[in-house]
Amino acid sequence: MNTNIRLTPQRKAVLEVIKNSNDHPTAGDIIERLARDGYHFAYGTVYNSLKYLTDNGLIRELKLGEGVSRYDGNLHDHHHLQCKICGKIDEVDHDISPQWLKDIEKETGFAIESHQVMLKGICPSCREGDSG
Amino acid sequence: MNTNIRLTPQRKAVLEVIKNSNDHPTAGDIIERLARDGYHFAYGTVYNSLKYLTDNGLIRELKLGEGVSRYDGNLHDHHHLQCKICGKIDEVDHDISPQWLKDIEKETGFAIESHQVMLKGICPSCREGDSG
DNA sequence: CTTATATTTAGACTAAATCTAAAATAAGAA
DNA sequence: TTCTTATTTTAGATTTAGTCTAAATATAAG
Numbered sequence: 001m002n003t004n005i006r007l008t009p010q011r012k013a014v015l016e017v018i019k020n021s022n023d024h025p026t027a028g029d030i031i032e033r034l035a036r037d038g039y040h041f042a043y044g045t046v047y048n049s050l051k052y053l054t055d056n057g058l059i060r061e062l063k064l065g066e067g068v069s070r071y072d073g074n075l076h077d078h079h080h081l082q083c084k085i086c087g088k089i090d091e092v093d094h095d096i097s098p099q100w101l102k103d104i105e106k107e108t109g110f111a112i113e114s115h116q117v118m119l120k121g122i123c124p125s126c127r128e129g130d131s132g
Numbered sequence: 133m134n135t136n137i138r139l140t141p142q143r144k145a146v147l148e149v150i151k152n153s154n155d156h157p158t159a160g161d162i163i164e165r166l167a168r169d170g171y172h173f174a175y176g177t178v179y180n181s182l183k184y185l186t187d188n189g190l191i192r193e194l195k196l197g198e199g200v201s202r203y204d205g206n207l208h209d210h211h212h213l214q215c216k217i218c219g220k221i222d223e224v225d226h227d228i229s230p231q232w233l234k235d236i237e238k239e240t241g242f243a244i245e246s247h248q249v250m251l252k253g254i255c256p257s258c259r260e261g262d263s264g
Numbered sequence: 265c266t267t268a269t270a271t272t273t274a275g276a277c278t279a280a281a282t283c284t285a286a287a288a289t290a291a292g293a294a
Numbered sequence: 295t296t297c298t299t300a301t302t303t304t305a306g307a308t309t310t311a312g313t314c315t316a317a318a319t320a321t322a323a324g
Contacts, residue, residue, distance in 0.1 A: 063197030063198075065195030065248070067201075069199075081236070092239070094232060094235060094236055096228055097229065100229075104224050104251065107224070108213060108222050108256075110213055110253040110256065112251050113253045115249060116249070117228070117247060118248045121237075121244040122243045124240075124241035127241075
């Protein structure tokens, strides 16, 4: 992690929005929230800031298979669980077994650098209303 | 799974391309391969066919966090491993522990319906040339 | 102050995928 | 077969997420 991080006003504002969100916003969500706070940055600036903040370990980029990137201010290792009905994303602290990863490395010869588990299901509030 | 599957010539050709591929092609790849085989279907037809085949369980859609969907004719449960350098996708048969999923269901209250593990790393042939 | 480097901006551009309305095809009924 | 209805395909416009570019601005170093 870079110790010489340059937080321009734009990057700072983007970081603030993410730190103040707990719903894993997309770039679009972030631009919307910045605008609500009176910041009207260029589209590209927000993307550049997100990349810079991600590269420097201040935020995390999540790709949950929706075709959109989401951003997370929670730097602790965790996985995600998305409701198929309402789209809500929950965080899960359990990590998968390191032995499982080692077995896969042995089997495939890959050096595994990162892993992400994506769980899809029905959240408690959507389950209440289901019929099956 | 629907027992009354209607395989139009378009759907059949799309299915064939996927069954004959072992590299998890994207829609773009599939259109390219169809064209090589002399099939020039409308863009939308290929997407409709992919959706139809996926919905009917004849193929699987993979969302590996690249922002593109890939398609897989291997219907057996498995996970995927992508090389950060060359982009090659490998298949992994090991499945994660059912107990792990149960623990998460208990913790979150979600009814988990599907899970996908995405592993990123460096493949054996790219490792040979690395300097770190 | 001057020069070099980094960043932001507006807007054009790209890629993946969806949508739409018309045309074509297939299936079912008489 | 012919008529009617439902399904599928087609071409192309549209949407969405994100990248790229060149000029303008800001910051840092000498």
